[in-house]
Amino acid sequence: MPLSRRNTRSESSKNDEEENGIDTSDTKKKKKMSYVKKDPDQWIFLLNDSIVQESPDEENKPVICRLRHPRTGLGALFLFAKGDREVYEVTQFKEENRSWFIGNYVQQDGSLYITTPVDPVFLALPYLIKMEKTNKYMTADQIIHDDEFSETSRLCNTSRVSELHQVSQTKGSDSLCAYKFDKEKTLSWLKIKTERVAEVLEEKNISVCGAHSATFVRSKKSATGSKEDYLRYAHGMISDYLPQDLSSDLRQYLGIPSAPEKRPSEAENPPSKKVKLEDITPTEDYSKMGGIQEDKAKSKSKLSAAQKKLSQVDKTGMKSISSFFSPKSSKT
Known part of the structure; x- marks a missing residue:
């Protein structure tokens, strides 16, 4: 039977592949795995030279951490530099179909990470507002604490953490100061x-x-x-x-x-752009008058000089040319 022949051929080909050391069961899986994108082990940053200055102290090296964003409450990237004394926001600029050429290597991820300095007081404000419910004075390390983002405690080491007195009431001395949120x-x-x-x-x-627009000229x-x-x-x-x-x-x-907010009626039911034909139909038909006048104007403009002279001749008693071709009337 033809079916048995095909089966024997497939079995023989499998046996040959096994003899040659080819793993037929995992070949397709390996091909699929070869197309899986890997996370890049390096990124392109735009930052100040002072951030990456070489230092023998490991603590002074820049560190990228994920903290809670004060606006959204979600995780966002921030960079701590100079022993956590400075903090920068990391913003990712990414477009489709972009890559980087680094020497002889092509990095598929064409993202550009931009760092901008940020006041740590803005990052500490949500925690300060949250602790207002307790109606107690607390130290900075007690306030700036997040179980989900453990690196949040680095904010206590920043040089501007002392500026918390600008947004809170304080108690204690400079060495040990407690804070409580003050809205005013x-x-x-x-x-x-x-x-x-x-x-x-x-x-x-x-x-x-x-x-x-890019070509717009301002007045x-x-x-x-x-x-x-x-x-x-x-x-x-x-x-x-x-x-x-x-x-x-x-x-x-x-x-x-x-x-100003838009009215619900305007947002839900925008004005229709389709114009009804019956609203713009004229009450009188002016097409005939316009056509007659146009035909007369065309006929006058097309007359030659000979035709104009002929039109001035007295034609009384003269027969037209068409009368010679009309059938003669029978005489009785």
Whole structure:
């Protein structure tokens, strides 16, 4: 039977592969595994030279940690440098179909990681607000603690952790100080931060009035925004590092009016772009009149000089050419 022949052939081929040391059972699996993307063991960073300065002390080497982001509450990457005295936010810039050429090696991950300095007080604020419920004064290491993100305690070693007194009430001495969240002091501190950012934006002539095309030419009127525009934009930048409730309180504290919200009817039922034909139908038919006038104008414009002279001749008593070709009437 043909089926038995095929079976014997397949069995013989398997036997040959086994004799040659080919593992037929794992061949396909190995091929699939060869296409699995591996996590890169190196990344491309854009950072300050002072962060990566060589130091004999291992504690001064930069360390990347995952901390809780003050805005979202989710994990985010931060970099500690110079013995945890400085902290930087790590932002990933990634686009599709990008890679890096490093010597003779091609790195598939074309991401670029950018580091920007961040005030550690912003990272400590959510923990300070959380401990407000206890109505107790606590030290920095008692407040800045997170079981999910164990590296959070590094914030206590930063050089600006002493600035917590700007957003809290304090007790004790400089060597042993306890803190308790103060909302009024926090809003006053954030107001100074926001106004300072707005001043820098205005000095740099940063456009805050909306998005523009790359080829857009600014006029004198559109080049500068109002004080309120810069303050609103600065508030948005500061709010990227604040909890939602504190961001709303800061907006009211600054006297920034809330953006007008769209009506539900406008958002759910947008105006129809389709125009009904019966609404634009004319009450009178002007097409015939226009056609007659156009035909007359065309006929007048097409007359030659001889035709114009012929039209001026007296044609009384003259027969037209068509009369010679018409059938003659029978005489009775």
